[in-house]
Amino acid sequence: MAIVRLAFLSVLNRRVTAGLTLLAIALSIAMLLGVEKVRRDARGSFASTISGTDLIVGARSGAIQLLLYSVFRIGNATNNISWQSYREIADFPRVRWTVPIALGDSHRGFRVMGTSEGYFEHYRYARTESLEFAVGGVFDDVFDAVLGAEVAERLGYALGDSLIVAHGTGDVSFIEHDDKPFRVAGILTPTGTPVDRTVHVSLQGYTAMHVDWAAGVPIPGVRISAEEARTMDLTPETITAFLVGLDSKIAIFGVQRRINEYREEPLLAIIPGVALQELWDLMSVAENVLRVVSSMVVVTGLLGMLTVILSSLEARRREMAVLRSVGARPLHVFALFMSEAGVLALLGAAAGVVLLYVALLVGQPIVTREFGLHLPLAMPAPADWWIIAAVVGAGFAAGSIPAFRAYRLSLADGLSMRI
């Protein structure tokens, strides 16, 4: 259509101002879509992480906190659980299986988790998937380690390689268990869960590492070699948490209550699904705030565009008179200005999408490393298309304001040349 072509050429002619307006709209759309994407993918990442576990038990803290550190390896435990309490609860009626886990050490930025062989048998994710080995198998020796897929890939480990575990969970540690190297006995297939980023060792191995330590430091003058440690009784004294599977879902509440009321030690038993839902409910507050802010940014971008077009109206009255003289109707003038706004909004939206994907490309590995969030580079979801359509529509609608003013001006001016 002639008018749309004129609109396009007109915008092109004012490249600099149009470009700035475009940038504003693009940034706002990138922000809006980015918030939606992170929101969706974050939930997706979190949701598929654990299945089939009826209860998770840890030292008494907050439910979400326990969920985060035990399953997502985010944050830390406030305290540990005694082995005794664990064994007592493992013997409760209706408890079918338990898997103890010990956390606190790390290897080159990845968390090290001590656990039993039962972990590889009972841990499920994405409803029905269980852990599988790409190479190797579960622990045999005290100092065997099983690596998650990402650990092996990023650090370039293969079966048989040895690794040193560091004390503490920071990226850098000044204290290492260098006298007790571990051997890679197995590597898991990728799961898309925090399992990929974990180094799994046996509980005995975990205990062995700390057998000559006390209060978090090596005891001066006491050195127990790995060989010596193997011969000792390596039953742990404390663990960080344990997973529980019951024989009946109906029994969940009862067992949970019993554990929460356990008199020997302050414990907390959570239902993972409930804690996850509580996490969502918490996050949704932040999400809604972010959405509101992003929408405001979009509005600001559109207002900027409006201002630019409105302020150019005066200078374009001659142009409008020329158009009228060649037969353009006032409605054509209206359509011209509205199309300019629409073209800007459309181009801005396209630029915004491109911007978002560039940002994703750059930021994806960083986000996965720092937060454990997987942000797949997929096509925009249907909801995203609606958002884009809404913003473009709003752009057109906003354009109707200067368009209407131009319409009235062209009616008023007729063919007169206002100099």
Add this chain to the structure above:
Amino acid sequence: MFSPRGPSQRQCRHLREGGNPQAVSRTDQTPESSAIRSPKRSWRETAAVAARLLALSIALVAAGSALVAAGSASGATGSALAVTGSTLAAAGSRMAAAGSRMTAAGSRMTAPDEVREIVWEELMPPGWNPLAVLDALRGNDPSDLDALPDSSPRAIELFNAYQEAVRSAPVVRELNGQKVRLPGFVVPLDFEGVEISEFLLVPYFGACIHVPPPPSNQIVYVKTVASYPLQGLFDPVWVTGEIRTDAYPNGLGDAGYTLQATIIEPY
């Protein structure tokens, strides 16, 4: 914004016949303005009329919905609200209220493959009373239960006995295989992505933190094929599906209720 800028055609004809011009526009101060308005401007008038009509119909809808909301406390809100603000809405709510009364009256007589709306009391066998266990245990002990400190051995003993009683509460076998509809709160167990695929349905919110937890015949283990996006833990839902009371193969105590859900909807 829509103020007229000049006299209409009608007014101009009026002028030619020698009448008085009507007062006109407040426009920009341009001296040049079209002396005759084109009849095309009527689209603006039409738009104004249309806007007024729309506002009026919205007001009607709002009024109708208010009527419906006020008049349907019986729980027929769902079906009534679907019909938007007119007398149909009021009539619809009356019909739905009558219908639900009939359903309640005839609940015992529905055919096996029809969905029956049930309440939580129906899941407990008539005559079963968990507190009866307490009475039996206490025997002739006249002491005031409330006066006992929580940590006293007697209190603990009574409480544990009560817990045992409710942990393996009896189920109503007649419900096995029936298609029912039951409202309740969701305790999520497993997710399909961000939507719920397995959950426990309980009669009150916060069952997992309340002391004591509900008896086992007041908990329904629900599985669903089509996952449900739960908006929040506070939101109750209606669950429709076939309820079963099969025993668990392990033989440890009585079975509980399981339900294969076909429909889950917000309450």
Add this chain to the structure above:
Amino acid sequence: MSLEPEATVGIDRVRFAWRHGQRDVLDIVHFAVAAGERVFIEGPSGSGKSSLLSLIGGVTSPREGSIRILGADLVRMPSRHRDRFRADHVGFVFQMFNLVPYLSMVDNVTLPCRFSRRRRERAGAQTGTPEAEARRLLARLGLDRDGLFERTVTDLSIGQQQRVAAARALIGAPELIVADEPTSALDEGARGRFLELLSTQCDEAGASLLLASHDPRLGDAFDRRVSLPELNRAESDPNRRAA
């Protein structure tokens, strides 16, 4: 009151005021332009030249009277028909700022073809496409020097811009060319040349030319001179008020 049936322009008993209730700006009993005639309308600034041309273009309407272009009474038409009519049959040249700054020379010249199918067809009749016809016209007006087409129109000199405007008015052979002070911004030499070019082109196309200016010297080249202050009763009788 007798109208020549073939008159390109016929104005009868027209009274026009900018605002309702204001004094009439124009009050013309009769004015006509024949087909192919070149008429010079002369009058000082403020005498209503632009108003008259605006009426003839159908952009404004009188409060009474009839304005016939090629037999069609503009006053009876709804405004969108008037706009289409103007696109089909009238070409305009203004005093200055004739061109759309973000369009090329050729795009500026072919503008009327985008709003009038008739003009587009007639433009394409001779040379195939409106763009080719635009180049032909520009060449006839002396604007085919190398590198000119690539220049943005705002880089052109006033004389060049006016000639582009003329080409735009002429493309598609409209029956009437209306020019409002087209040479006032040009210097003496350019003035004469422009008028000559314009007249020649109008002759070739068989179009009527209606040119308004305050400069009486321009009128020599025209078939007929009309003094607007004499024609316009509103001017000669300032006491006439709106009825």
